[in-house]
Amino acid sequence: MKKRYIWWNGWVIAAVLLLVMVCTPIFTLLTNLVTSPGEQWDLIGPKIVESYFKDTMILLVGVAFFTFLLGTGSAWIVSSYEFPGRKYLEWLLILPMAFPSYMMAYSYIGLLEYTGPIHSFLRNNLGWEITGPLVDLMNLPGGIFIFSITLYPYVYLFARTSFVTSSREIQDAAALLGASPLRTFFTVALPMARPAIAGGIALASMEVLNDYGTVKYFGLNTFTTGIFRAWLTLGDLDSSIKLAAILTLLVLILLWLEYYQRGNKRWSSKSGRTVPHHRYLPARPVRWLFSVLCLLIVLLAFGLPFGQLVYWVVKTAHKVLDTSFGMIVLKSFGLASFSSVLIVSLAIVLLYTVRVSGMHGMRYVTRIASLGYAIPGAVIAVGIMAPVIGFDKWLLKVTPLEGKLLLSSGLFMLIFAYLVRFMAVGYNAIDTGFQKAGKDINDAARLLGQNSWQTLWKVDLPLIKKSISAGLLLVFVDVIKELPLTLILRPFNFHTLATKAFDMATNEQIAESANASLIVILTGILPIILLNRIIRKNH
Amino acid sequence: MPPILELRNIAKTYPGADRKAVDAISLVVHKGEILSLVGESGSGKTTLLRIIAGLEHPDEGSLILSGEVITEGKKAVPPHRRNIGMVFQDYALFPHMTIAENVGFGLKNKSASEKKSIILDTLALTGLDEDYLSRYPHQLSGGQQQRVALARALAPKPNILLLDEPFSNLDTVLHDRIREDLYKILKATGITTILVTHHTRDALSMADQVAVIHQGKLLQADSPKAIYCSPSSGYVANLFGKFSCIPYKAIQEGYQTPFGLIRTSFQPVSTQENWLFFRPEQVKIYAENQLVPDVLEGVVDSTVFLGDYFRIVLKPRQGHPPCPLIIHGDVAYSPGEIIRFSIQGVKAVNFGNA
Numbered sequence: 001m002k003k004r005y006i007w008w009n010g011w012v013i014a015a016v017l018l019l020v021m022v023c024t025p026i027f028t029l030l031t032n033l034v035t036s037p038g039e040q041w042d043l044i045g046p047k048i049v050e051s052y053f054k055d056t057m058i059l060l061v062g063v064a065f066f067t068f069l070l071g072t073g074s075a076w077i078v079s080s081y082e083f084p085g086r087k088y089l090e091w092l093l094i095l096p097m098a099f100p101s102y103m104m105a106y107s108y109i110g111l112l113e114y115t116g117p118i119h120s121f122l123r124n125n126l127g128w129e130i131t132g133p134l135v136d137l138m139n140l141p142g143g144i145f146i147f148s149i150t151l152y153p154y155v156y157l158f159a160r161t162s163f164v165t166s167s168r169e170i171q172d173a174a175a176l177l178g179a180s181p182l183r184t185f186f187t188v189a190l191p192m193a194r195p196a197i198a199g200g201i202a203l204a205s206m207e208v209l210n211d212y213g214t215v216k217y218f219g220l221n222t223f224t225t226g227i228f229r230a231w232l233t234l235g236d237l238d239s240s241i242k243l244a245a246i247l248t249l250l251v252l253i254l255l256w257l258e259y260y261q262r263g264n265k266r267w268s269s270k271s272g273r274t275v276p277h278h279r280y281l282p283a284r285p286v287r288w289l290f291s292v293l294c295l296l297i298v299l300l301a302f303g304l305p306f307g308q309l310v311y312w313v314v315k316t317a318h319k320v321l322d323t324s325f326g327m328i329v330l331k332s333f334g335l336a337s338f339s340s341v342l343i344v345s346l347a348i349v350l351l352y353t354v355r356v357s358g359m360h361g362m363r364y365v366t367r368i369a370s371l372g373y374a375i376p377g378a379v380i381a382v383g384i385m386a387p388v389i390g391f392d393k394w395l396l397k398v399t400p401l402e403g404k405l406l407l408s409s410g411l412f413m414l415i416f417a418y419l420v421r422f423m424a425v426g427y428n429a430i431d432t433g434f435q436k437a438g439k440d441i442n443d444a445a446r447l448l449g450q451n452s453w454q455t456l457w458k459v460d461l462p463l464i465k466k467s468i469s470a471g472l473l474l475v476f477v478d479v480i481k482e483l484p485l486t487l488i489l490r491p492f493n494f495h496t497l498a499t500k501a502f503d504m505a506t507n508e509q510i511a512e513s514a515n516a517s518l519i520v521i522l523t524g525i526l527p528i529i530l531l532n533r534i535i536r537k538n539h
Numbered sequence: 540m541p542p543i544l545e546l547r548n549i550a551k552t553y554p555g556a557d558r559k560a561v562d563a564i565s566l567v568v569h570k571g572e573i574l575s576l577v578g579e580s581g582s583g584k585t586t587l588l589r590i591i592a593g594l595e596h597p598d599e600g601s602l603i604l605s606g607e608v609i610t611e612g613k614k615a616v617p618p619h620r621r622n623i624g625m626v627f628q629d630y631a632l633f634p635h636m637t638i639a640e641n642v643g644f645g646l647k648n649k650s651a652s653e654k655k656s657i658i659l660d661t662l663a664l665t666g667l668d669e670d671y672l673s674r675y676p677h678q679l680s681g682g683q684q685q686r687v688a689l690a691r692a693l694a695p696k697p698n699i700l701l702l703d704e705p706f707s708n709l710d711t712v713l714h715d716r717i718r719e720d721l722y723k724i725l726k727a728t729g730i731t732t733i734l735v736t737h738h739t740r741d742a743l744s745m746a747d748q749v750a751v752i753h754q755g756k757l758l759q760a761d762s763p764k765a766i767y768c769s770p771s772s773g774y775v776a777n778l779f780g781k782f783s784c785i786p787y788k789a790i791q792e793g794y795q796t797p798f799g800l801i802r803t804s805f806q807p808v809s810t811q812e813n814w815l816f817f818r819p820e821q822v823k824i825y826a827e828n829q830l831v832p833d834v835l836e837g838v839v840d841s842t843v844f845l846g847d848y849f850r851i852v853l854k855p856r857q858g859h860p861p862c863p864l865i866i867h868g869d870v871a872y873s874p875g876e877i878i879r880f881s882i883q884g885v886k887a888v889n890f891g892n893a
Contacts, residue, residue, distance in 0.1 A: 001607055001621070003614040006596045361554065440631035443594050446618045447625050448645030449695060455619075458644075462635045 011452065015353035015366065018346055022369045022420050025383025029248060032241045032386070045239070048226060049246060055140065056222045056250070059215075060205050062144035063151060067204045070148060071155025072197055074297055076185060079163035082279040083287040089294040090160075091532040096301040097153040098524030100481045100498070102213020103517040105146045106505045107305030108137055109217075110312065117308070138218045146218075147208050149301035154207075155200035162193035181280065202258040209251060210376040212484035213502050223247040224484060227378040231488065237386060244379040251374050306521070312514035320515045325500075329519060332480060332496040335411070339418045340426075340475035344468060346419065347426035351434055352460065355442055356452045370424035377484035380420050385489065388413050414489040421485060422478050426471045433467025434460070473527050480523050541606055543731050544568040544699060549590060549600035560586045561597065562755035568699075568748070573725060573732045575746035577739060577778070583755040584735045588701050591733065592625050593618035605698060624692030625701040629708065630684050632676040638662070638687050639672040645695035661690040664724060682713055689721070693728065700725070702734040706741060718745065739779045743767060751775050768818070773890035776816065781850070783864040784814040784890065794885070797855035797862050799835040801885060812887040819850070822866040825879045834879045837864060839872040853878060 077083075078090045096104075110116055112135055122128040137145065166189065174184045190197075215222045223243055230240035282290070350369055354362045372380065385408075392408045407413065437460065445455040461468070483498045490499060497516040504513035546566040552559045561583045568574050576584040589595040591602065593615055602610035604623075609616040624645075632641055642658045649657070659669065665686040676684055685705065692700055705721065706714050722745050725732050736742055742749050743763040750760040751774075759771045770776035787794040793803040794815060801815070825831050837853035840863060848867040855862055856877070872878065 001604075001609060001616045003609070003611070003616050005613055006615050438629075438631070440627045440629060441633060443592070443618070444625065444627060444631040444691075445633070445644065447592055447594075447621070447623060448691070449619050449622070449647055450644075451617070451619050459633055463633075 009357070009452065011349065011353040012357055012362075014349050015362075018350055019365065019369055021416070022372060022423055024387060025375070025380045025417075025420055026248070026371075028383040028386050029241060029245045029379070032238070033245045045242065049243070052221050052223050052226045052243070055220050056209070058140055059143055059147065059208055059220070059222065062140070063147040063208050064201050064205060066144060066148035067152040067155045068197065068201055070152035070297060071200060072159045072190070072193075074152075074294055075156045075159035075163055076189070077290050077294060079160050080181070080185075080189075080279060081287075081290055082281045083290040085291050085295070086279075089291070089298065091528075092298045092302070093156055093294060094153045094528050094532060095298070095525065096150050098521050098528055099150050099302065099305065100213065100483065100517075100520065100524075101147055101150045101207070101211050102217060102483060102505075103309070103501060103521065104150045104305055105137075105214045105217050106501075106510050106513060106517065107308045108146060110308050110510060111304060112137060117311075140220060143214060143218050143220050146214055147204075147211070149297075151204035151207055152297075152301070154203045155197055158196040158200035159193050162196035163189060166192045198258055202254060205254055206251065206374050206376070209247060210378075210484065212378060212487065217505065223250070224376055224378045227382060228484075228488070231382065237382070240378075240382050241386065244376075244382045247376055247379055251376070255374055309514045309518050309521070312511040313518050316512045317515060320512050325515065328495050328497060328500050328516070331494070332498075335414075335496060336476045336479035339415055339422070339479045340472045342415065343419055343422055343426040343475050344430065344471045347423065347430045347471065348456075348461075348468075350427065351430050352452075352456055355434060355439065355460070356446075356455075366427075370427045372420040373422070373424035375421070377417070377421060377482065378488065380417050381485050381488035384413055384417050384420070388416070410491060411494075414486060414491075417485045417489050418479055418482070421482070422475050425474045425478055429467050429471030429474060430464065433464030436467075437463040470527075470530065473530065477524050477527050480520055540570065542567040542603075543570045543605055544591070544733075545603040546587075546591070547601045547603070549587065549597045549602070551586060551590065551595065551597045551599075559583075559755045561590065563600070564752070564755075564757045565600075566750055566757065566760060568731060568733065570731055571729050572747045573734060573745055574748045574750060575742035576733065576735045576750050576752055577737065577742045578752035579737060579778075582752045584752045585703055587752070588625075588703055588733065588735050591699070592623055592701055593621050622695065622697050623699050623701060624695065624697035626685070626688045626692050626703065626705060628704045630676075630688040632684055632688055632691070634676055637673050637675055638667075638679075641676065641687060642690045642694050644691060647695075657694055658690075661694045662687075664693070664727070665690045666720065681708055682717060685709070685717070689724070693730070698731065700730050700732045702732065704735055704737070706736065706738060721745075743779070751778065768884070769886055770816075770888075776890065780818060781865050782816060782818050783866075784816055784888070785862050785864060786813065786860070787815050787887075794887075796835070797859040798837050798853075798864070798880075800833055801835070801882060802833050803885075812889045814888050814890065815882075815885045816888040816890075817882050817885045819865050819867040821883050821885070823881050823883065824866065824868055825881070827879070829879075831879070831881065833881070835881060836877060836879055839874050839876045839878060841874060842868075842871050844871065851878070853880075 074093050078086055078093065111118060113119065136142065170192070171184055171188055174188045175181075179187065209222075209224065211222075212224050212228060214220075215225050216228070223246065226243045227240045227247070230236045230243060281287070347369075350366050354366055389408050441459055441463065442455055445459045446452065450458065480496070481498060482496075483502055486496050486499050487502065490496070495503070497520050501513045501516035501520065504510070504516070544567075546564055549561055549564045550559055551561045564587060566574070576587060578584045586595060590597050590610070593610070596615055597610065600610075601608055601612075604621065609621060633644065636644070639655075639658055642661060643654050646654050646657060658672070662668070662671065667683065667686050667690065671679070671683070671687070676687065679687065685708075702721075706718060709717055718741055725745075734742070734745065743766070746763055748760060749763050749766045751758045751766065753774055759766060759775050761769075766775065767779050770779065776782050785796050785798070787796045787801075789795075790800075792800060794801040796815065825834060836856060838856055840852040840854045842852075843850045848869060849871055851866050851868050851872055853864045853866060866878075866880065868878075
């Protein structure tokens with residue numbers, strides 16, 4: 001029998017290569033931070049950072065507050081009370097997640113403009129004469145509104161899960177001790193859900209930092225718009241890297257805050273017993289009040305803007321839907337399919353390495369790969385562009401490939417960037433699958449004489465089929481929705497549905513842009529239906 | 540004959556743990572022998588089993604299987620080349636495969652008909668018939684699943700069979716029956732078996748050799764009889780049941796104890812062994828009028844009914860140093876009654892502070 005080094009197998013090499021790749025953008029930014037600043041940066045740096053910082057912070061704090069209010073409030077209502085339509089509202093409340101913020105922004109501008117439905121209604125039916133838009137959304141409060149209604153579902157989902165799964169007995173105990181439902185909420189349920197809610201708010205904040213479409217459309221100055229301006233308008237890669245690095249720092253602080261607030265306290269009770277979740281039936285007027293409240297949120301955050309999009313599509317479809325638009329749909333779906341297959345396959349490689357390698361640290365090392373989700377798209381784009389372009393220039397010098405850019409001209413950089421940013425999505429899906437399947441199954445197969453490759457094919461993959469499809473779908477939708485990365489890294493004249501919608505909207509073709517938006521949103525609804533079904537099955 | 544498996548100084552520490560999970564364990568297993576690793580949960584016995592299987596790698600020490608070094612330093616034969624069978628605690632049956640596919644999974648380079656006959660033979664050996672072949676694991680009861688897991692491990696004719704807590708998922712009624720069946724199967728195949736359990740009764744009744752592990756260390760490896768009657772430490776003594784220790788003085792005729800004189804021809808060699816050890820079953824109670832030379836006497840302190848016997852705590856008569864003693868009887872005695880008894884085969888021991 002031949003002995004081998006215990007840490008030596010093909011999986012480990014593949015995993016290490018993959019990790020190095022995924023970490024490339026961060027390395028780029030870090031090395032650039034250390035090198036001396038450019039002259040331009042010295043001149044304008046402090047000034048622009050100050051203004052970007054202000055807008056970014058106001059947006060973050062505002063969105064955090066309102067997503068907390070909307071998300072936690074609606075989650076508490078649907079998980080604690082029985083009221084008319086609760087079953088449907090419970091999942092309708094998640095729907096805004098399918099709406100990318102920038103598409104929400106376009107819809108709202110349409111809803112509120114002079115020729116929009118609200119204006120027309122007031123003018124024609126009530127005889128009000130208002131000039132200009134009804135409410136001006138193109139400012140910071142407007143941005144906070146748009147982000148809050150698209151991102152509250154993150155908080156809602158986390159809080160709802162926490163409310164439903166946290167020990168009902170503890171809340172019952174509070175009630176028996178004489179606490180009113182309201183007091184129980186503030187003194188027992190809310191503190192217990194705190195880590196979950198904070199996690200949801202952290203995710204929402206990262207989406208705000210990642211966004212480009214909305215802030216650009218509303219003319220807000222955030223770090224992401226700054227990076228775009230520096231790179232695309234001024235061609236100043238150095239400044240954009242500096243801005244990206246500062247933004248990364250901001251994200252790291254956010255992550256640390258989220259981690260720190262948990263401290264070493266435990267909010268969950270360890271009792272493994274699950275008492276069937278039951279809901280209170282409030283008095284009739286309260287019941288209807290809850291229904292109306294939830295319906296109002298759904299209408300504002302999904303119904304109205306979605307209706308506006310559908311109206312636009314009906315009006316403009318004949319102008320927009322042609323072969324070139326069909327090509328964009330095909331390209332978009334093709335790119336998303338390829339990326340999701342690639343990302344999920346690589347996530348399997350990474351996690352299977354953890355499974356078969358004898359090293360205990362491996363699990364923590366591979367976590368690094370999922371960090372990309374926290375890093376804004378613009379930052380990843382800048383962090384990838386610099387080394388890839390550098391590599392191409394070097395290649396031009398040493399090889400006779402005249403004038404041909406090998407990596408930076410095609411889709412390579414874009415797919416690479418998707419890999420960095422969406423690895424976490426595939427990683428988490430596959431991780432859940434492996435955890436559910438358990439490690440013993442794999443050990444058993446190997447003790448029965450199958451090597452790690454055979455075991456993967458015969459035992460592990462068939463068992464995590466569901467997780468693989470879930471991962472594929474989630475990555476697919478994320479790629480379809482993605483805007484900032486695609487804008488920076490796409491080849492010349494290459495369009496996805498997201499960039500097309502953005503392009504049309506910024507070029508005063510907002511009604512026409514709805515066609516692309518609608519396809520993106522409808523694709524995004526798919527995993528929500530799936531997700532809801534899984535959550536429902538678990539409870 | 541050389542041993543089939545030898546463990547030399549095996550040690551392993553998990554990252555972040557404050558003590559070794561397995562601490563310098565050396566053991567020898569002979570062909571056809573059943574070795575039982577006994578210890579509380581967290582003692583390191585399962586880790587040791589996984590090291591033997593090749594699923595974990597030790598930090599120190601080496602493993603020798605049939606005269607070949609299979610684990611040493613940073614190198615090891617991977618698990619799929621060791622030909623070691625294992626039955627997992629939760630069976631780890633492949634849920635997406637039928638019973639036939641599960642049992643046939645480890646059979647390589649065999650024709651379909653050969654495979655089929657091996658699958659049938661092995662299933663028959665474990666007490667399952669043809670009807671089960673096309674069923675899926677979730678359609679079987681816990682006991683049946685365990686039989687399939689055993690058949691799957693036995694089918695490739697492994698050098699060694701490892702059993703991880705084979706009885707932990709079974710209720711008490713099934714427990715004893717499955718243990719007897721398992722014992723018959725193991726002895727019928729003559730396979731070398733290493734069995735991890737925390738039930739001392741299983742270890743004593745099945746094993747040829749019992750190894751007691753505590754906090755990663757091997758405390759004692761011996762025959763079941765020796766483990767039970769001559770434990771090397773208070774921990775081992777306590778793990779395998781109630782016992783009593785009484786002080787004594789060695790005199791010409793034997794051991795002088797608070798309950799009387801125990802005559803013996805043997806004398807303790809070392810003054811270190813300052814206690815007399817015995818199990819409740821070694822105590823024989825006499826009727827009041829029975830004439831016995833050198834009878835011991837004690838006063839009943841309390842009696843507890845335990846189903847098939849009474850546990851009686853005895854104290855010496857007044858005027859002697861206090862020292863409780865546990866015996867088994869078949870009648871309830873009331874406190875204050877005097878019992879006459881003798882002890883067969885006491886052993887002078889030194890358990891330290893136990």
